[in-house]
Amino acid sequence: MAGSVVSQGRYGVRVPVGGLFLFAIAAGYLMSLLPLSLPMLEMESAMAAWLASAFYAGLLFGALWIEPIVRVLGHRRALVLFLLIVAATVALMIALPSQWLWLGLRVVAGAATAGVFVVVESWLLLVEDERQRASRLGLYMAALYGGNALGQLLMSQFGVSGMLPFLLVLALLVLAALPPLLGRHCSPLVQQHHQLPLSSLGKLKRSAVLGCMISGLILGPMYGLLPVYLSHYASAGELTGMMMAVLIFAGMAIQPLTGWLSARMSKTLLLALLSSLGTLAVVVLVLASTPLELALAMLLLGMSAFALYPVAISQACDGMDRSKIVSITQLMLLSYSMGSVLGPVLVNWRGAGVAQLPSYLGGVFMATALYMLVSALSKTRTDLVEPPAGLE
Secondary structure (H helix, E strand, C coil): CCCCCCCCCCCCCCHHHHHHHHHHHHHHHEEEEEEEEEEHHCCCCCCHHHHHHHHHHHHHHHHHHHHHHHHHHCCCCCHHHHHHHHHHHHHHHHHHHHHHHHHHHHHHHHHHHHHHHHHHHHHCCCCCCHHHHHHHHHHHHHHHHHHHHHHHHHHHHCCCCCCCCHHHHHHHHHHHEEEEEEEECCCCCCCCCCCCCCCHHHHHHHHHHHHHHHHHHHHHHHHHHHHHHHHHHHHHHHHHHHHHHHHHHHHHHHHHHHHHHCCCHHHHHHHHHHHHHHHHHHHHHHHHHCHHHHHHHHHHHHHHCCCHHHHHHHHHCCCCCCHHHHHHHHHHHHHHHHHHHHHHHCCCCHHHHHHHHHHHHHHHHHHHHHHHHHHHHHHHHHHHHCCCCCCC
């Protein structure tokens, strides 16, 4: 049924962005902490890929049931709930360091993280002006990736040994719940949602859906396996945390530019350009022999990989009624999660392990660039051939 969304006149963005920023710092630290702490906790290193897949499986599962919770609780309370669930999983990981329990807890954490993403994304996208949506989404991605980068720097400061890093992550997650908990009058007031069924994925822009899925295929392995690759195969050693910070800072820095471009050019063509940049980044990564060259590879890789999702989700929301925004962000996160679950598994196909990560990323980037370029050119050709309305 059709629905309507009534938002408060001038609800700010500081509450959701502030909570997301603190959450992202914790998530960024935990992203590298988990795979690198496994040997110290007497767990198999192969668990790194399984933990990444478990998290993204939870993300996929969570993307299926977020909208009803937001409808009942509202954006602010739902955000507090999801943040505290993630914090609870970290507390249990500290108390019970068992690899099978950790797998289950990462599934739960992934489901709650899906809630955080959908709540904050839809909160910021609930405006009529599409250029304002692009700028707000750029702010969202900057907070997310900036927080992730700071989390990587925390790894250099506090290391991965013992329980102190996990306790720090837990404290940050609890602090992240404070902005939405205290900001009682900042949440958008949603009277009705237009809930879209799963079958609606086929009716949304194909390049947007594929863009979100490709983003998952790339970021899933990068989050879970790139720290291991850098420490073992790229001679990064103690520079792993710094290199991951460069990667994510690049993703944050590119957001204003992609937000500006996405409002002024074909988003499908922009996705093709970003994927081509990613292909170049992988070539530099493979050929890198010095820390400076490796940092350049991380810079290019971050600029390309982290820009795909915001461009794709912005494309999916173009021309859509505000009442559909929560459901659209949920469906886009579902597409992203499908790719995120498959990514680490595909990297480890036939037991190749993280050594295969560059060739995997290069193949995905190149295939995406070709597909998006052909789609953009086909759309341009169609627009030129079709006569204007009323002249047929």
